[in-house]
Amino acid sequence: MEIETVSAEETSRAVVLKEGELEKRSDNLLQLWRRKTCVLTADSLSLYADAQKRSRGKELKLRSIRKVDCVERTGKFVYFTIVTTDNKEIDFRCSGEESCWNAVITMALIDFQNKKAIQDFKTRQDQESGSPGQQERRAARAP
Template sequence: MKTPGEVLREGELEKRSDSLFQLWKKKRGVLTPDRLRLFPAGPGARPKELRFHSILKVDCVERTGKYIYFTIVTTDRKEIDFRCPGESCWNAAITLALIDFQNRRALEDFRGRQERAAPAAQPESRAARAP
């Protein structure tokens, strides 16, 4: 089982800015089982976090000669554009970590529903056995 603080992948990727000129800015990415942290190039700046519970999907994957371009779509339908060198495959690593997170969450939800339903079902089964 993966721990939340475990680093799955670390390295450079680029994020397109929201500014008018939409420049590509280099970031150091740190991928863990529950989030993607983006550290700016400058020292001392705080990282931005994309927690997987707020990510809907990784979309719009396109490969050019040098880069892979991809978009992370958040649950509030915000789109964040990234690119990475083709050999780094950040898009695949993020997609796999997101799927793993969503699967773990679905299992937790399922187990929670089973636990809530189990106490209600037990009295009926005992009553059915009584003479």
């Protein structure tokens, strides 16, 4: 899983898609819910323990997220799980008023994946068009 430490200055340079509070379930034995200030940009989700300081936080790159899963609404909270490319699960919850977090993260992830697919396609196309074998095949097909 690709979680990096990030500073507030790094996050502020990117266009913010959504900002607010989420609660993240800890990985330790007690699995307590910890309130985090979160900033979603086009390429990452940054989590800060202290909303005022935001001096250091954790950054979860969208390239390391496979999907947003297990969305469930209870009376007070909306729960969802982020599944990473290495199959780790990170549980989040937000209050009913902030319930669109899972949808905004999902849309940012889809947008990121689409841009990456287009970029990969163009790179593959450029590599194929530059190869001698491709040029010969084109010449053979020409009328």
